[in-house]
Amino acid sequence: MAPSLNQLSSIIGSVAAPAFLLGAVAAFISVLISRMNRVIDRSQYLHKIPDSDEASYLKEDIPRLKRRAQLLNRSVLYATLSAIVTALLVIVAFVSAMLHLAHEYGVAIFFIVALTFFLLSLVDLARETRIG
Numbered sequence: 001m002a003p004s005l006n007q008l009s010s011i012i013g014s015v016a017a018p019a020f021l022l023g024a025v026a027a028f029i030s031v032l033i034s035r036m037n038r039v040i041d042r043s044q045y046l047h048k049i050p051d052s053d054e055a056s057y058l059k060e061d062i063p064r065l066k067r068r069a070q071l072l073n074r075s076v077l078y079a080t081l082s083a084i085v086t087a088l089l090v091i092v093a094f095v096s097a098m099l100h101l102a103h104e105y106g107v108a109i110f111f112i113v114a115l116t117f118f119l120l121s122l123v124d125l126a127r128e129t130r131i132g
Contacts, residue, residue: 011097015090018111022090025083025118029076032125036072039065068128075124082117085110 043065049055089110096103 007097011093014107015093018086018089018093018114021114021118022083022086025079025086028118028121029079029083032072032076032079032121035125035128036069036076039069039072043069064131068131071124071128071131075121075128078117078121078124082114082121085114085117089114 043062046059046062046065049059051059089107092110093103093107095101096106
């Protein structure tokens with residue numbers, strides 16, 4: 001038996017916060033990738049400087065740029081995992097409603113996991129920003 005309109009309305013209301021989280025994470029990933037592109041561009045520029053050039057001292061910045069890229073890469077990974085878990089949360093909520101299964105604990109666990117990944121992503125961004 002399919003869920004009633006009231007049940008679907010209730011489920012849609014309960015997944016509104018995860019849907020907003022999904023949008024925020026998508027925008028956040030865009031910011032992270034933009035930062036990563038700037039680090040990569042700077043690194044490529046520094047690698048092109050010949051050792052005989054008077055500006056070759058700028059190459060000393062390459063290890064710092066590598067560390068920033070590592071942090072940003074990990075931050076993108078955590079943010080992507082957060083988005084995947086959030087999408088799973090929405091799917092589980094709807095499937096559970098359609099099958100008339102209790103889903104409160106599962107959805108809560110997915111939400112906690114998604115926010116944990118998002119928090120880890122933010123921590124890595126903060127560390128990268130401090131280095132930058």
